[in-house]
Amino acid sequence: MFKQNLSENIVFGFGLLLVFNLSFGACKVSEGSSWKDMIFGSKWLPSASKREARFLPIFSVVPVGAGTCTAPSGEQGNCIPSKDCLLRAGIPAGPCAGGYGLCCVFLQTCGGIIRENSTYFVNPNHPDVYDGTGSCQVTVQKIHPDVCQLRLDFDMFSIAPPESQNHVCNQDQLLVSGGSPIPTICGSSAGDHMYIDAGLGQSNAIVLSVITSGTFSRIWRIRVTQIHCGSLSRADHGCLQYYTGISGRVRSFNYNTVTGRQLSNQDYSICIRAERNFCSIQYNACPDVENNRSRSFTISGNSNNPTGSMVGGGSQVTQNTCINDWLLIGCMRSVDRIPPLAACEDRVCGGTFSAEVGTIQRTVQSSVRPFRLYFHTDGVEAPTDVDNRGFCLDFVQQPCTNGF
Numbered sequence: 001m002f003k004q005n006l007s008e009n010i011v012f013g014f015g016l017l018l019v020f021n022l023s024f025g026a027c028k029v030s031e032g033s034s035w036k037d038m039i040f041g042s043k044w045l046p047s048a049s050k051r052e053a054r055f056l057p058i059f060s061v062v063p064v065g066a067g068t069c070t071a072p073s074g075e076q077g078n079c080i081p082s083k084d085c086l087l088r089a090g091i092p093a094g095p096c097a098g099g100y101g102l103c104c105v106f107l108q109t110c111g112g113i114i115r116e117n118s119t120y121f122v123n124p125n126h127p128d129v130y131d132g133t134g135s136c137q138v139t140v141q142k143i144h145p146d147v148c149q150l151r152l153d154f155d156m157f158s159i160a161p162p163e164s165q166n167h168v169c170n171q172d173q174l175l176v177s178g179g180s181p182i183p184t185i186c187g188s189s190a191g192d193h194m195y196i197d198a199g200l201g202q203s204n205a206i207v208l209s210v211i212t213s214g215t216f217s218r219i220w221r222i223r224v225t226q227i228h229c230g231s232l233s234r235a236d237h238g239c240l241q242y243y244t245g246i247s248g249r250v251r252s253f254n255y256n257t258v259t260g261r262q263l264s265n266q267d268y269s270i271c272i273r274a275e276r277n278f279c280s281i282q283y284n285a286c287p288d289v290e291n292n293r294s295r296s297f298t299i300s301g302n303s304n305n306p307t308g309s310m311v312g313g314g315s316q317v318t319q320n321t322c323i324n325d326w327l328l329i330g331c332m333r334s335v336d337r338i339p340p341l342a343a344c345e346d347r348v349c350g351g352t353f354s355a356e357v358g359t360i361q362r363t364v365q366s367s368v369r370p371f372r373l374y375f376h377t378d379g380v381e382a383p384t385d386v387d388n389r390g391f392c393l394d395f396v397q398q399p400c401t402n403g404f
């Protein structure tokens with residue numbers, strides 16, 4: 001690893017020297033142009049003159065680091081030579097690498113083709129809102145045949161919410177085609193992410209679409225990161241969401257304790273990498289600071305009334321089992337039971353988070369690895385299930401010495 005970094009640094013230094021000698025002063029190209037002009041206007045069109053094209057192979061020696069600089073408006077950019085940024089249709093966003101590089105941000109909107117790592121898919125008129133109807137799609141081309149996954153980071157994501165009866169996304173929705181299937185999502189999910197299996201080779205392009213209908217002030221800014229097959233940041237296979245680190249927070253899409261609506265027709269896995277020397281994991285419902293009675297775990301029942309937890313499922317259908325909508329955590333137990341209950345449960349639902357039927361929120365522990373949560377909702381809410389928000393759980397991995 002050190003050797004690799006060292007050689008990269010040498011190449012980087014060599015590249016900077018070339019930039020300094022050959023393109024010093026070129027970083028003033030962007031002056032006088034607004035971002036919007038550059039993205040949507042006609043006056044800014046990248047053109048590669050023969051002279052510039054001649055230099056392209058030299059500039060490409062400089063390593064391109066995805067996310068190595070931050071634009072003033074918050075986007076992550078690639079720190080590259082200024083001429084490279086223009087040639088590759090990027091948007092200059094200030095100096096980086098001590099002024100030798102340019103923080104180059106790549107944006108695409110409807111009809112665009114993503115050819116650069118860490119490109120943002122944004123709504124038309126971004127950063128203003130978009131009120132139009134139709135299908136806005138971008139095509140993602142792999143930057144290398146050895147790209148296996150895409151990670152979508154919803155920096156901004158607010159499109160029309162699901163309807164209020166059955167929480168189905170029938171007005172707006174995000175669709176992804178050409179990769180592994182994703183659940184249909186709508187509403188607000190800023191801060192959430194998704195991994196998409198991109199298959200092997202250059203085979204199929206992946207298309208990201210935001211379908212909109214009716215009036216709504218929509219805004220989205222989705223960063224698309226391409227992940228190499230051998231990358232350490234590659235998610236485990238089949239994980240729509242993937243977390244690393246000993247603690248963190250998982251939540252359903254369109255989660256919000258005040259206005260969120262649990263989305264119907266969900267079926268996916270959330271994976272948490274078991275860190276070295278950690279053997280089990282604990283989950284707690286997130287704090288709900290907006291409501292007197294917590295709604296941070298409301299999956300089934302009427303969340304306008306006190307609703308206890310329900311557990312289990314399968315063939316043992318009783319009043320307190322989870323049949324239609326549920327979160328599954330392998331063999332979970334409440335941690336404050338001494339001695340621990342002999343039986344463990346897998347599914348949990350209702351309006352209170354616990355590994356057993358009841359009205360008390362409990363800390364829940366599972367030592368089944370890999371650490372995964374499976375979330376399932378059907379297409380029906382009313383009349384039994386009303387105003388459920390979904391789930392938000394804080395997790396903490398537990399050292400092996402404390403595992404049970």
Ligand SMILES: [Ca+2]
Nearest residue numbers: 325378380381
């Ligand atoms: Ca349901």
